[in-house]
Amino acid sequence: MLILLISTVSPIFAKKKPSKVIVAYVTSWTSDIPDPTQITHINYAFGHVNDAFNGIRIDNETRLQSIVDLKKKYAHLKVLLSIGGWGSGRFSEMASDNTKREQFAKDCARAVKQFHLDGIDIDWEYPTSSAAGISSHINDTHNFSLLMKAIRKAIGTKKLLTMASVASGKYVAFDIVAPYLNFVNIMTYDSGNPPYHHASLYRSALSGNTTCEEAVAAHITAGMPAHKFVLGIPFYGRGNKEEVKSFIDYKDLLKLQGLEKKWDDVAKANYMVNQQGEFVLSYESPESIRLKCDFIRAKGLLGAMYWEYAGDTEDGILRSTVYSGIFE
Incomplete structure (x- = not known):
C-alpha cells in the first residue's frame, strides 16, 4: 500500500537549511513513497559494483x-545512491x-549527473572482511581510503559523500x-540476537x-x-528464529500474539519474552527512539538514520518519533 504524501513541507525545513539530518534508507524492492516532510535525506538502496569492477549497476x-x-516538490530533500549492502561484493577487486x-x-559522478542525485553513500560491508560472503584482501582498508578520495574528486565538493559503518x-x-566524508551513518543495530539486544543504547x-x-566512542x-x-x-x-523471524518489521511485530513486552531500563531497550519467560525478540519502540534522539542531541551528533522506511507503520509512528526527537 502506498503511503500518501503530506501536502505541506515541515516548517523547520521551509524556514532554513536544517542543522541536523534524518536519513531514511528506501529500498528498491519496496513500493512505499516516503514522506519528505519528516526526513532530510534518502539513501536509495542499492547500487552495486558492476561485474567488470569499473562502474555501477543500479x-x-x-x-x-x-x-x-520527490525533490521537485520538496526543495530541502537530498537523495543519495547507496552502493553496496550486505552480500554486495566486487569492492575489493575494484578498489x-x-x-x-x-x-x-x-561512474559515480555519471550516476549523480544522470539521475540528478545529491551524492553517493558507500556501504561496503566490510573492507578486509569476507563475513558477508564477498571477496576481501588485507589491503582493503588502505584501498577504501583511496576509493573515498577518488569519489570525492570525481563528484566534486558540492555533492555529498557518505558511508555506512559497522x-x-x-x-x-x-x-x-x-576529510572526504560529509558524514558517517553508524549501523548501530544487528549487534546481537535473542537472548541479547541488537541495538541497545x-x-x-x-x-x-x-x-x-x-559505537560512538569507538568511532571517535x-x-x-x-x-x-x-x-x-x-x-x-x-x-530467535524458532518463535519469531530472524528479521521482522516493526509494523509486523506489533501483530505478534502470546508474547509479553519487557523494558530493560539499564540498556534503554525493548524486548519480548515467551510464556516461559525466555527472551525471544529484540526491537525498537517510540520510547527507546526518543531516548536515542536525546542521546544524539546531548552528544552533539549530526542526526539519525533508519533502516528502513517501509518497516514502519502506515501512520509512521517511528519516523514521526525520530523527527520530533531530532527537531522539536
Whole structure:
C-alpha cells in the first residue's frame, strides 16, 4: 500500500537549511513513497559494483527516479545512491586496481549527473572482511581510503559523500577518510540476537556485542569527529528464529500474539519474552527512539538514520518519533 504524501513541507525545513539530518534508507524492492516532510535525506538502496569492477549497476532505476522526483516538490530533500549492502561484493577487486577504481569513481559522478542525485553513500560491508560472503584482501582498508578520495574528486565538493559503518568502528581508517566524508551513518543495530539486544543504547547484562554509546566512542577513537556521526535506528526487530523471524518489521511485530513486552531500563531497550519467560525478540519502540534522539542531541551528533522506511507503520509512528526527537 502506498503511503500518501503530506501536502505541506515541515516548517523547520521551509524556514532554513536544517542543522541536523534524518536519513531514511528506501529500498528498491519496496513500493512505499516516503514522506519528505519528516526526513532530510534518502539513501536509495542499492547500487552495486558492476561485474567488470569499473562502474555501477543500479537496482530498479525506475524506482530510483520516482524517489528523486520527490525533490521537485520538496526543495530541502537530498537523495543519495547507496552502493553496496550486505552480500554486495566486487569492492575489493575494484578498489585494489588503480584504473578500475578511477573508472568506478567517474561512474559515480555519471550516476549523480544522470539521475540528478545529491551524492553517493558507500556501504561496503566490510573492507578486509569476507563475513558477508564477498571477496576481501588485507589491503582493503588502505584501498577504501583511496576509493573515498577518488569519489570525492570525481563528484566534486558540492555533492555529498557518505558511508555506512559497522558499529564497532573497525575496517576503515577514519582519521584518513574523514576529510572526504560529509558524514558517517553508524549501523548501530544487528549487534546481537535473542537472548541479547541488537541495538541497545547503553550496556546491560542483556546487551549484544556493541551498544550505541560504545559505537560512538569507538568511532571517535578511530579518528572521526562526533559532529559527522549519524546514529542508526532499526525499524525492525531480531527474533530467535524458532518463535519469531530472524528479521521482522516493526509494523509486523506489533501483530505478534502470546508474547509479553519487557523494558530493560539499564540498556534503554525493548524486548519480548515467551510464556516461559525466555527472551525471544529484540526491537525498537517510540520510547527507546526518543531516548536515542536525546542521546544524539546531548552528544552533539549530526542526526539519525533508519533502516528502513517501509518497516514502519502506515501512520509512521517511528519516523514521526525520530523527527520530533531530532527537531522539536
